[in-house]
Amino acid sequence: MAYALQQLINGVSLGMIYGLIAIGYTMVYGIIGMINFAHGDIFMVGAFLSLIGLLLITSGGMLDGTAAIILVLALSMVFTALYGWTVERVAYRPLRGSFRLAPLISAIGMSIVLQNYVQVAQGARVKPIEPVVQGGFTLMRDGSFAVQLSTMQILIITTTLAILAIFTWLVTRTPLGRAMRACEQDRRMASLLGIDTDRTISVTFVIGASLAAVAGTMYLLRYGVIDFYIGFLVGVKAFTAAVLGGIGSLPGAVLGGLLIGLIETFWSAYFSVQYKDVAAFSILILTLVFMPTGLLGRAEVEKV
Amino acid sequence: MSTPLLEIREVSTFYGAVEALKGVSISVAPGEIVTLIGANGAGKSTLLMTICGDPRARSGRVIFDGQDITERPTHHIMRGGIAQSPEGRRVFPRMSVHENLLLGAQSQGIDPAPGLEQAFTLFPRLEERQAQRAGTLSGGEQQMLAIARALMSRPRLLLLDEPSLGLAPLVSKQIFQAIRKLNAETGLTVLLVEQNANQALRLAHRGYVLVTGRITMSGTGRELLARPEVRDAYLGGH
Numbered sequence: 001m002a003y004a005l006q007q008l009i010n011g012v013s014l015g016m017i018y019g020l021i022a023i024g025y026t027m028v029y030g031i032i033g034m035i036n037f038a039h040g041d042i043f044m045v046g047a048f049l050s051l052i053g054l055l056l057i058t059s060g061g062m063l064d065g066t067a068a069i070i071l072v073l074a075l076s077m078v079f080t081a082l083y084g085w086t087v088e089r090v091a092y093r094p095l096r097g098s099f100r101l102a103p104l105i106s107a108i109g110m111s112i113v114l115q116n117y118v119q120v121a122q123g124a125r126v127k128p129i130e131p132v133v134q135g136g137f138t139l140m141r142d143g144s145f146a147v148q149l150s151t152m153q154i155l156i157i158t159t160t161l162a163i164l165a166i167f168t169w170l171v172t173r174t175p176l177g178r179a180m181r182a183c184e185q186d187r188r189m190a191s192l193l194g195i196d197t198d199r200t201i202s203v204t205f206v207i208g209a210s211l212a213a214v215a216g217t218m219y220l221l222r223y224g225v226i227d228f229y230i231g232f233l234v235g236v237k238a239f240t241a242a243v244l245g246g247i248g249s250l251p252g253a254v255l256g257g258l259l260i261g262l263i264e265t266f267w268s269a270y271f272s273v274q275y276k277d278v279a280a281f282s283i284l285i286l287t288l289v290f291m292p293t294g295l296l297g298r299a300e301v302e303k304v
Numbered sequence: 305m306s307t308p309l310l311e312i313r314e315v316s317t318f319y320g321a322v323e324a325l326k327g328v329s330i331s332v333a334p335g336e337i338v339t340l341i342g343a344n345g346a347g348k349s350t351l352l353m354t355i356c357g358d359p360r361a362r363s364g365r366v367i368f369d370g371q372d373i374t375e376r377p378t379h380h381i382m383r384g385g386i387a388q389s390p391e392g393r394r395v396f397p398r399m400s401v402h403e404n405l406l407l408g409a410q411s412q413g414i415d416p417a418p419g420l421e422q423a424f425t426l427f428p429r430l431e432e433r434q435a436q437r438a439g440t441l442s443g444g445e446q447q448m449l450a451i452a453r454a455l456m457s458r459p460r461l462l463l464l465d466e467p468s469l470g471l472a473p474l475v476s477k478q479i480f481q482a483i484r485k486l487n488a489e490t491g492l493t494v495l496l497v498e499q500n501a502n503q504a505l506r507l508a509h510r511g512y513v514l515v516t517g518r519i520t521m522s523g524t525g526r527e528l529l530a531r532p533e534v535r536d537a538y539l540g541g542h
Contacts, residue, residue, distance in 0.1 A: 175410050179407070181399060185396045185398055191377075192390060193382060194379050194382035194410075195379055195407075196411075
């Protein structure tokens with residue numbers, strides 16, 4: 001019981017990270033109908049930018065603890081958003097109106113470019129950091145086993161929920177969000193209403209990348225070690241989460257992320273750690289075979 | 305005739321290698337209702353879309369209010385006083401009626417309140433259905449929404465593509481009455497594309513007949529209604 005509760009806590013905090021990245025996949029898919037394969041690497045860039053920010057801030061000894069983390073988070077979001085914007089501008093926009101596979105191939109290219117760029121610029125070795133946030137609470141004891149909720153996990157969960165709340169408000173309540181949804185449902189009509197669709201698509205990439213940056217910061221702080229290749233596996237899992245939740249659905253992305261996080265954690269805890277990725281990807285295959293629209297996705301049927 | 309609000313000069317539009325419009329020239333004066341009639345595939349919708357820059361005319365000019373808008377991007381054109389209720393209505397199905405209407409005004413940066421009031425006076429049905437998802441409306445209601453949404457931007461020129469298509473005669477009559485009322489009360493200029501030539505020519509001040517990408521006839525609504533060629537081809541020859 002205590003052991004299961006611990007796994008639940010771990011699974012949720014991991015799932016939040018997947019969910020944040022999955023939103024980027026699902027939003028871009030919703031608006032231009034492509035899978036942005038470079039998105040996992042945008043997450044990796046976000047983690048590296050957080051690392052750089054963290055080292056700058058803490059080595060200066062100016063700040064520590066929560067203030068430092070908030071500053072790191074903000075810096076990483078801004079610069080990662082710039083990367084996201086640039087990738088769209090350089091690699092996808094020129095191919096709009098081209099055949100369907102072109103931007104997909106371009107995305108795979110961008111993924112390789114980003115990985116190699118970080119590998120060259122930052123080196124190929126793994127980068128460890130000192131734990132920044134320590135401490136936590138013991139929720140309950142069961143014999144020798146103590147259920148821990150670390151301050152870091154609390155931070156991940158609360159930050160993610162806060163950012164999701166802001167983001168949900170943005171998409172459902174603001175004119176910008178309305179324009180995004182309009183482009184998603186009928187881009188040509190949106191431009192007939194005077195909406196600058198290219199700009200709206202750029203904004204989508206910017207938002208997706210800044211959410212990935214949040215995930216990158218959280219990943220760095222939680223696991224304390226990153227390298228240029230983390231974007232691949234985490235990216236593919238977040239993509240799995242987006243498909244499981246129903247690609248195109250924002251609540252679906254978060255739900256899918258949580259489920260993938262939980263499945264992976266429980267599988268590792270009760271079966272075998274070595275096969276945790278197999279478990280996650282089996283879910284992808286099962287979803288695609290038996291429920292292609294995902295949990296909250298919709299079949300493309302509209303009343304005419 | 306006063307200086308035209310919209311003037312299309314020798315416009316040719318292509319879809320790939322197919323020439324959909326072959327040097328079309330028409331003009332619409334302020335306050336006029338002009339209709340464009342023609343068979344399926346004659347290029348009527350293409351002409352309306354070309355005015356909006358999507359697709360862009362390959363040759364010829366589109367002049368709106370004295371300004372050449374041929375090369376402007378679509379969203380610029382639509383912010384400058386032109387609105388379209390397009391073929392197939394194209395309401396945003398997974399948004400509420402209210403949100404669809406707001407989108408009509410949004411890029412103009414104007415207060416949506418007067419537009420909403422006008423929309424609900426014109427089509428009271430929409431007020432009842434404000435919170436409903438547009439995809440669940442009936443065809444006639446969707447058409448009303450598409451027109452109301454176009455009007456939200458307070459356009460000077462309204463482009464209407466087949467507003468009666470697929471609607472029950474009573475509903476289509478209601479929509480034609482709304483257009484007449486708007487034109488009479490606010491002086492709104494309307495360019496109307498219709499297959500229902502009889503109703504369209506009765507409503508319009510002037511009309512053009514488009515046949516496979518070329519204008520073959522023009523005249524007042526009454527004149528065209530009386531022409532035997534028009535009667536045979538578009539009015540079922542009665």
